[in-house]
Amino acid sequence: xxxxxxxxxxxxxxxxxxxxxxxxxxxxxxxxxxxxxxxxxxxxxxxxxxxxxxxxxxxxxxxxxxxxxxxxxxxxxxxxxxxxxxxxxxxxxxxxxxxxxxxxxxxxxxxxxxxxxxxxxxxxxxxxxxxxxxxxxxxxxxxxxxxxxxxxxxxxxxxxxxxxxxxxxxxxxxxxxxxxxxxxxxxxxxxxxxxxxxxxxxxxxxxxxxxxxxxxxxxxxxxxxxxxxxxxxxxxxxxxxxxxxxxxxxxxxxxxxxxxxxxxxxxxxxxxxxxxx
Amino acid sequence: xxxxxxxxxxxxxxxxxxxxxxxxxxxxxxxxxxxxxxxxxxxxxxxxxxxxxxxxxxxxxxxxxxxxxxxxxxxxxxxxxxxxxxxxxxxxxxxxxxxxxxxxxxxxxxxxxxxxxxxxxxxxxxxxxxxxxxxxxxxxxxxxxxxxxxxxxxxxxxxxxxxxxxxxxxxxxxxxxxxxxx
Numbered sequence: 001x002x003x004x005x006x007x008x009x010x011x012x013x014x015x016x017x018x019x020x021x022x023x024x025x026x027x028x029x030x031x032x033x034x035x036x037x038x039x040x041x042x043x044x045x046x047x048x049x050x051x052x053x054x055x056x057x058x059x060x061x062x063x064x065x066x067x068x069x070x071x072x073x074x075x076x077x078x079x080x081x082x083x084x085x086x087x088x089x090x091x092x093x094x095x096x097x098x099x100x101x102x103x104x105x106x107x108x109x110x111x112x113x114x115x116x117x118x119x120x121x122x123x124x125x126x127x128x129x130x131x132x133x134x135x136x137x138x139x140x141x142x143x144x145x146x147x148x149x150x151x152x153x154x155x156x157x158x159x160x161x162x163x164x165x166x167x168x169x170x171x172x173x174x175x176x177x178x179x180x181x182x183x184x185x186x187x188x189x190x191x192x193x194x195x196x197x198x199x200x201x202x203x204x205x206x207x208x209x210x211x212x213x214x215x216x217x218x219x220x221x222x223x224x225x226x227x228x229x230x231x232x233x234x235x236x237x238x239x240x241x242x243x244x245x246x247x248x249x250x251x252x253x254x255x256x257x258x259x260x261x262x263x264x265x266x267x268x269x270x271x272x273x274x275x276x277x
Numbered sequence: 278x279x280x281x282x283x284x285x286x287x288x289x290x291x292x293x294x295x296x297x298x299x300x301x302x303x304x305x306x307x308x309x310x311x312x313x314x315x316x317x318x319x320x321x322x323x324x325x326x327x328x329x330x331x332x333x334x335x336x337x338x339x340x341x342x343x344x345x346x347x348x349x350x351x352x353x354x355x356x357x358x359x360x361x362x363x364x365x366x367x368x369x370x371x372x373x374x375x376x377x378x379x380x381x382x383x384x385x386x387x388x389x390x391x392x393x394x395x396x397x398x399x400x401x402x403x404x405x406x407x408x409x410x411x412x413x414x415x416x417x418x419x420x421x422x423x424x425x426x427x428x429x430x431x432x433x434x435x436x437x438x439x440x441x442x443x444x445x446x447x448x449x450x451x452x453x454x455x456x457x458x459x
Contacts, residue, residue, distance in 0.1 A: 016314050022412060023401045025318060026420040032311050033351040036286065039311050046310040052317065054309050057327045061305065061334045065298060 007031055007038045016045040104133055104175050108182040123186055124239040128230040130179050131199035132223055135206050137171035139219025168203060194243035201251040202226055204258030211265065286350035294341035305334055308351065312358050319421075319431065320362060329362040336361065359421065363430045403453040411446035418443050 007015075007028060014020050015028045032039055046052060107129045114122035176196070183192025202222055209218035233239045241247055281289060281303045289307075292300035309330055316326045336357055344353055404412060417428035418439070425443075429436040 018314075018318060021401065021405065022416050022420065023404050026416070029315055032315075033355060034349050036307070039307060039351070042311040042314060043306075046314060051323055052310075052313045052327065052330075054305075054313065054330075057309065057330050058302070058305055060331050061301075061338075062298070064331070064335045065301065065338050 006035065007041065009041065012038065012041045013045050016042055017049060104178045107133055107179055111182045112185065123188070123191055124230070124234045126183055126186055126191060127195060127239055127242050128227065128234075130183060130195045131202050132226060133175045133179050134172050134199050135202040135222060135226075136219055137175050138168045138203055138206055139215050139222075168207070172203075188240070191240075191243060194248070197248050197251040197255070198226075198242060201254040201258070204255055204262070208258050208261055287344075287346065290337075290341050290344055290350055293337065294344075301334065301338055304337065308354050309334070312354060315355065316358060316362055319359070319417075320366065325362070325365050329358060329365050332361040332365065333358045359423065359431075360427070363427055366433070367430060400454070403450045406453055407446055407449060411442055411449065414439055414442040415446050415450070 011020070011024075011028065015025060020028065032042065046054065107126070110129060111122060111126045114125045176199075180192050180196075183189075183195065186192060206215070206218050206222050209222060212218075213221075230239070230242060233241055281292070281300060284292075286304070286307070289300050289304050293304060312333070313326060313330055316329055317323070320326050320329075333354065337354070344350070404415070407415065413432055414428065417423050417431055418425065421428075423431065425436050425439050429439045432439065434442075
């Protein structure tokens with residue numbers, strides 16, 4: 001492939017900036033097609049010219065290439081109209097799906113076991129654990145330790161809040177249906193649906209808490225808090241109060257207040273999340 | 278990246294076919310600049326050119342194994358590029374144009390005389406005497422080797438018009454090369 005003749009540098013520059021006529025351009029292009037040395041002489045003028053943003057194009061190519069390699073969930077989301085970069089992040093999120101699946105499976109197994117062994121406590125155990133599943137999933141979905149694309153996240157500008165909400169949605173889509181189905185085996189069957197409101201409230205509380213402390217710490221704190229509340233209610237044999245009128249009212253109020261806080265403070269939250277990474 | 282830089286294009290393309298993203302990055306770094314400029318000479322819209330480049334390398338990623346080992350990688354890539362550009366141009370009539378035709382007054386170094394004699398010699402004069410419409414048709418069909426249909430899509434004109442213009446442009450070139458004043 002060695003060639004003794006190469007394009008003069010001035011000619012390469014002139015061609016790259018579009019200053020030669022069609023006949024010379026055709027000769028230049030014919031030569032470039034077969035000559036690696038002259039092709040590499042084009043790299044610097046194009047970068048200096050800056051009309052073509054080749055780095056940006058590469059980012060898009062890398063996105064598409066990665067999206068083609070993402071797991072099924074990510075590909076399905078792309079087909080449903082999600083942007084490839086979002087699907088990529090979801091795909092990476094589903095790499096630690098294992099932890100949510102484990103948590104959800106624990107709830108399912110415990111609910112079944114309890115409803116057989118001690119039917120009286122089954123509802124209490126379910127109400128203690130079920131609302132924690134989505135919240136723990138969201139907390140786990142954002143930690144530095146569990147994030148396989150943390151480096152990518154640092155390198156690419158991406159709205160942090162958008163990322164967090166996207167992953168929250170992904171966690172909810174996976175964990176909520178399974179938990180609901182597990183709860184249908186319980187005695188007052190509506191418990192299986194009623195926990196959703198406290199569960200969502202816990203997620204919102206977690207998101208709000210993330211404004212002040214790392215997601216892992218926030219998840220533990222919120223989890224312990226909920227555990228204390230649920231145990232206390234159980235001790236007084238009033239566990240259903242959690243999903244009774246009072247419980248639902250408190251949950252709804254928390255949900256609304258938290259949502260308002262998040263929307264109002266979304267800029268601070270984004271900055272906070274950004275500084276975490 | 279270091280161990281790849283010593284490999285030639287065919288070897289790198291082989292690695293791309295095996296699913297190595299780093300090899301695709303190397304191939305992109307080597308070829309995207311000249312392909313980009315070459316596309317820019319055929320389409321004024323930078324966005325469309327960037328989209329065509331993007332499509333090309335995504336297509337290479339998916340179909341690197343379809344490269345027949347007997348040709349030039351550069352020529353193969355350009356073949357994909359120009360067709361992706363044509364596809365991208367479909368349905369966007371506003372941006373269809375061939376830019377950068379009116380720069381014949383360039384100062385040229387003395388050592389380039391061999392190459393530029395083509396420009397300022399008989400053929401160059403003859404090409405310069407063509408109207409931009411005729412020249413773009415000659416460039417697409419003769420110099421780029423596109424089919425009539427592809428040239429029509431690239432230039433945004435009907436196939437019949439490409440045929441007539443190519444015929445008339447050839448006649449005009451022949452006349453001016455034969456010593457006429459064009």
